[in-house]
Amino acid sequence: MMGDRATVQDALFYEFSLERHVPAKHLLRVIDRFVDLSGIRQHLAPHDSSIGRPSIDPDLLIRMLIVGYCFGIRSERRLCEEVHLNLAYRWFCRLGLEGDVPDHSTFSKSRHGRFRDADLLRELFETVVRRCMAEGLVGGEGFAVDASLIVADAQRQRGVKSGEDLDPTARRAVAEYLATLDDAAFGAATPVEPKFVSPVDPAARWTASWGGPAVFAYCTNDLVDVENAIIVDVEPSTAVRQAEVGAAKTMIARVHDGLGLWPERLIADTGYGSAEMLDWLVHERGIEPHIPVFDKSRRKDGTFSRADFAYDHGSDSYTCPDGKQLKLYRRRFAAPRDGINQDNTLRYRASQADCRACALKAQCCPNAPARKVTRSLFEGARDMARAIAETDAYRTSRRQRKKVEMLFAHLKRILKLDRLRLRGPNGARDEFHLAATAQNVRKMAKLYAARQPIPVS
Template sequence: MIGERKVMQEALFYGFSLERHVPDNHLLRKIDRFVDLSEVRAHLEPYYSETGRPSIDPELMIRMLIVGYCFGIRSERRLCDEVHLNLAYRWFCRLGLDGDVPDHSTFSKNRHGRFRDSNLLRKLFETVVARCIKERIVGGEAFAVDASIIVADAHRRRSVAKGEDLDPTSSRAIAEYLSVLDDAAFGGSTPVEPKVISPTDPAARYTASANSVAGYAYSDNYLIDLKHAVIMDVEATTTIRQAEVGAAKTMLDRTAEQFDVTPSRLVADGGYGSAEMVAWLVDERGIEPHVKLIDKAERTDGTFSRSDFAFDPERNVYVCPGGQELRKYHRAFAKPRDGVTKAGTMIYFARKQDCEACALKPKCCPNGPVRTIGRSIHEAARDKARAIAETEAYAVSCRERKKVEMLFAHLKRILRLDRLRLRGPSGAKDEFLLAATAQNLRKLAKLAHFPAPVFAT
């Protein structure tokens, strides 16, 4: 038998509890106890005027942004609509049932103004990291670093040849591009000028990752703790190796200064295996480099590689398989020379008469009169990295390095940050900081347990 038709009747009074309608296992209820915004007002107070109308509550805007990045809501227009309709979002944002949701334009106004001027989003991220340390989900012993390409909000087929063709007064992104030309994370990272520049977002660099279409993009750099893959620091850079290596140094120094945490080993791929980077880790920071070296000394044509030559550190010479010595200089100079090239290498070579009389010359230097070997000034640090690469701990590090790659996969597939919405270096930095904050909050919700209840006796 068909049931009666239900007709909605408006009641004069309602008894409704918003707290009761948010499930205990909801993500927002789990992360709410880790969101500490008690210092936001004091942090922003110098950036507000003492006169005029009361502004939108900054804590409300921050809570709404956390909701947006935790649930992959990329549009602030849509975010305002979702917070207006969703009971759990209203509960998390402390709006109640009848609280007004701010207009979407409020976010843009504050982001380009007081949020960036006060570096509020960096403060928010560091507050969450400090809570991760307090909850003991940060080991502090082993870190990993990597970068991932995030597509910029710029058409890949529109470009100009030179930066002089851009009008600095036409957009905020162009003005930011001109301001970071000497920044080590952007224009100052390499003397090579880009072949094409985007007129929409000039700081984004034209590049391509494996199995993807070329386009303009930024690099999102993560420094994570390998115990539970907590993001310790994040940095936005241009998409070239030199900038990413520089970002790794910046993040390690900033983590040590801000949280007094320095790892004993750093895990990274071959992009961070330059001699300068390895020497910086070993000699200046005392960190074990679990890094694949950038090493071009091994030969594949059947001739002797550099590993076939024995180095004598006391005499500062190489000894070839035939027993002859390779030196930087075979005669004394009135004015001593260090023999270091501009690239930071020292060239060792044998004497011509020794090579001509050697029976091993066809396997040593068949195409030249003498054999030469280049040795980096940081070769001692590189030797330490080679020794580490032979250990079982290095094999474990190679497996653990996948944790940072999984974070990037989560960032792009779950949080939907595979393409930037904001433009310019500041826009990329804001999005990366908020996304990393959301990932750490989700990690806290998963790993940090609720305190045990205290019962009356």
């Protein structure tokens, strides 16, 4: 038989402890150990007005944003609802049972106002990185860098042909785009004009570089310490390779100047293996490039490639497979010439007489009177990268590079940041900093839990 219908009888008094209802192993309880927001008010003080109504506590807003990005809650409207209902979220945000959750519009006003003026989210990210360093999670010996496409909040069907007719007063994202035309990470990264420009977010690049349908997208660039996969810096850029390389240089210089980190080696894919980038790492930064060399000198028609010619540093010349010399110049000039071409290469030439009588001419230069071999001005750095590629340390670096890819997969699948919600370069920058902050605090929490001894029953 059925039991009696359950009835609810309200008690006159309740005794409830929010502290007791949050499990000891809850992720937020562990994260709370590593989130120090004591310096936020001081950092915001110069940008806060001394008159008017009191603003919402910035500590509360930042804690709510950390919750949102740690648990993949992309909508700020939904975030307010979840914090209102979830006891663990209330505990982490220091709201108690009766604290009021701010309206979702408060986030937009703070983000476009005092947070952005004070560069607060960047300060938050660096504070977490310093905590990672204090916990001994950043080795500083090896860094890996890579970039990943994040789809922008712009419909690909509504692109326009040119950005010349965009109204800078129509949208905030348009004004930000015009302000970044000379920025090496955006407008000045490449002279190539995109096929389409988004009228709602013109800084987003029209690209199909991931092999699928073309979309408007940004790139998030991560510089990762490979010891524990801690993100030590993050930088947004437009979705072109030149901007990604420029962002890598910016991050390496910034972590050295701001955090005192100077890696011994940098791990990256072939896209970062240009001669200029390798030379910058080796001669300007003293960093070993564990990077495949970007090299298009190998021929596919069966004739000799540049690798078949031996270079001699003493005589500054190449020797062909038949033993003849290729020189930069074969006579003296009244005014000395350096021989450097516009593309930062040197061209070494064989003697026409040697090539004419050579039995290997058909395999070397069948359609030219004499063979020419170009050498990059930065070939020394390229040779160093090639030598490193033959070592066991390089093979270890290839495996460690996967940690960056895993962070990008975690970013898109777990934190749900496969598409941006904010527009403009500043919006992308805010989202990438918050996501990197969330990934670092989650990593600290995971490593802290792993270090705890298992209780003996």
